[in-house]
Amino acid sequence: MLRYVLRRVLWAIPTLLLITFLVYVALRAGTDPLKSYLRINPRATKAKIEQYIEVNGLDPNYVRGYWTWLRNFVSGNWPRSIKGSREVWPQLKDALANSLRLGAAATVVGIFVGIFVGVYAALKPGGRRDVAVNMSAFIGISIPPYVSAIILQLLFAVYWSRWFGSTLFPTSGVYPPGQSGFDLGLMLRHMVLPTLVVAIQIIAVYARYMRSSLLDVLNSDYMRTARSKGISERRVLVRHGMRNALIPVVTIAALDVGAIVGGLIITENVFSYPGMGVYFLSAFGQGDFPLLMPWMVIIVASVLLFNLVADIAYAWLDPRIRLA
Numbered sequence: 162m163l164r165y166v167l168r169r170v171l172w173a174i175p176t177l178l179l180i181t182f183l184v185y186v187a188l189r190a191g192t193d194p195l196k197s198y199l200r201i202n203p204r205a206t207k208a209k210i211e212q213y214i215e216v217n218g219l220d221p222n223y224v225r226g227y228w229t230w231l232r233n234f235v236s237g238n239w240p241r242s243i244k245g246s247r248e249v250w251p252q253l254k255d256a257l258a259n260s261l262r263l264g265a266a267a268t269v270v271g272i273f274v275g276i277f278v279g280v281y282a283a284l285k286p287g288g289r290r291d292v293a294v295n296m297s298a299f300i301g302i303s304i305p306p307y308v309s310a311i312i313l314q315l316l317f318a319v320y321w322s323r324w325f326g327s328t329l330f331p332t333s334g335v336y337p338p339g340q341s342g343f344d345l346g347l348m349l350r351h352m353v354l355p356t357l358v359v360a361i362q363i364i365a366v367y368a369r370y371m372r373s374s375l376l377d378v379l380n381s382d383y384m385r386t387a388r389s390k391g392i393s394e395r396r397v398l399v400r401h402g403m404r405n406a407l408i409p410v411v412t413i414a415a416l417d418v419g420a421i422v423g424g425l426i427i428t429e430n431v432f433s434y435p436g437m438g439v440y441f442l443s444a445f446g447q448g449d450f451p452l453l454m455p456w457m458v459i460i461v462a463s464v465l466l467f468n469l470v471a472d473i474a475y476a477w478l479d480p481r482i483r484l485a
Contacts, residue, residue: 169472173465178231180465184457185218185227188450194219197448198243216240217450230454240451242444252440253455257422259335260429260436262348264421267356271363272414278364279371280403286376294368301365310358310431317354330354333433355432359425363417370413375406411474419467423460 188194198213199205205213213219217240218230233239239249282294318328330353331337340347379402426438433439437456444452 166469166473169469173469177462177465180461181231181458182224182227184461185230185454186223188453188457189219189223189226192445192448192450192453194448194450197450201243201447213240213243217454234455234458239455242452243449244447249451249455252452253459256435256437256440257459259434260422260425260438263352263355263359263429263434263436264418264425266352267359267363268418268421270356271360272367274360275364275367276371276407276410278368279373280375282368283372283375283379284398291372294372298365298368301361302369304361306358306362306427307431309361310354310428313354313357314431335435351434355425355428355434358428358431359421366413366417367410370410371406374409375402378402378406381405408475412471415467415471415474416464418470419464420460422463423456 194217195210195214198210202209215229216233216238218226218228218233220226220229241247242249242252278294278298282291285291314332317330318332321327321329331351332354333351335351336344336347337351423437423441425434425436426441428434429436429438430442437460440452441456443449444456
């Protein structure tokens with residue numbers, strides 16, 4: 162098992178370097194960092210411009226420039242944003258924390274509810290509850306996040322205020338304007354609607370995946386063999402059915418969890434939620450290379466990390482995979 166994990170980790174390192182290099186090239190070609198800097202700072206001195214070029218690795222040779230940027234990034238010598246010359250990490254840290262809270266809450270709710278609903282539907286294939294789950298899942302997948310977000314905002318803010326005199330849940334931000342200090346209750350109230358928007362599609366997707374995967378497993382030969390040995394149906398389902406049905410679901414779960422850090426752009430923008438999505442839109446709109454590159458590195462590293470988690474989960478769920 163350890164050898165299997167080490168092999169996956171060693172593959173992840175060159176993959177991370179290659180992808181970040183491609184991202185570096187794409188951002189330089191797509192945003193023209195020097196032109197963006199001069200547009201925001203038209204009075205920058207020659208010394209400031211040269212310092213900006215050096216710290217960001219904007220050498221005409223992309224390979225040499227990438228290694229300069231990477232060396233500065235790893236050593237902690239991060240350049241400041243082109244607008245206001247602000248430090249990057251405090252902004253990125255706050256955005257990352259907000260997205261992780263929202264993404265984690267929505268993912269936990271979505272995956273557990275989705276798996277439960279998928280199992281519930283698979284146990285009676287073709288029945289009323291199976292049809293109801295399938296129809297609900299198709300509807301949930303078909304509704305874009307910005308549509309469900311607007312519907313929830315109208316229902317729990319606009320119309321709720323008309324009916325009962327006050328909104329049930331806030332529709333923007335992490336805290337109300339003017340709030341100072343940490344308040345868990347207020348934070349959770351502000352997270353309810355965006356969490357529901359993200360969770361709706363997650364539930365729909367995992368209900369479909371789990372139903373399909375479990376139906377394949379329930380009709381397999383080893384399940385019939387287990388039943389013929391007199392093992393109770395619940396034990397057959399949990400110990401033999403669920404474990405094998407979860408293998409393909411783990412793949413999708415790992416990919417989704419890894420990508421969710423930067424995949425909430427629409428939801429965060431609709432709810433004015435200051436996470437990684439709003440951070441990216443602001444930085445990209447200004448062509449702020451010092452803000453964009455660390456964002457990209459975190460997204461890529463997150464996806465690779467959770468792919469590694471998926472590989473390890475595979476090996477635990479099905480020991481035969483370790484020999485691959």
